[in-house]
Amino acid sequence: MVCEEQKIIPYVRHVQKLCERFRMIEFRHTPRIQNELPDALATIFSMIKHTDTDYIDFLDIELKEHPVHCSHVEAEPDGLPWYFDIKKYLESGTYPNDSMSNQKKSIRRMTLNFFLSGEVLYRRTPDLGLL
Structure with a gap:
């Protein structure tokens, strides 16, 4: 992997280390317009300035199969209202x-x-x- 963008070199290094753990790995380029989550993460990262250029903050992202909405809570665990x-x-x-x-x-x-x-x-x- 070749990277010219200085900001993402630490990420490329980390990915290269992770690649060693797999027998086979394939990378595909997905345009940002088709991949909203990485675009949002890239925007957030661009707003954060780190003095250490090798610093990488890990993110745990959990994706759900279906969206979940809750508009009414039946009962609180302690039996008291939220307020x-x-x-x-x-x-x-x-x-x-x-x-x-x-x-x-x-x-x-x-x-x-x-x-x-x-x-x-x-x-x-x-x-x-x-x-």
């Missing part, structure tokens, strides 16, 4: 008993997007409207 911790923090300033510091920080950050009026929890929109 319970947010509402409790807004009401009393308390966290769940088993909360770690990163979970507490996450709850505090999420509460910035909500407003409690009596028993009703509203979500703030970017224009400060309430949902």
Whole structure:
């Protein structure tokens, strides 16, 4: 494999090492227009600057056979609604008993997007409207 593009030389080296593990391997060029995922990854990579030119960040990508959509959750694992911790923090300033510091920080950050009026929890929109 010959590569003239300096940015992808570390990737070419890595692929060459991986090729040694296979008895036979075949490469086919697919135009970007026909392969959206690598095009998106290339765009993301072009925005990242690394001081070490031999640095390669590995990505684990899991492709599903069929798209999965979830528009309704039947029940939460703990039996409480998804917003319970947010509402409790807004009401009393308390966290769940088993909360770690990163979970507490996450709850505090999420509460910035909500407003409690009596028993009703509203979500703030970017224009400060309430949902």
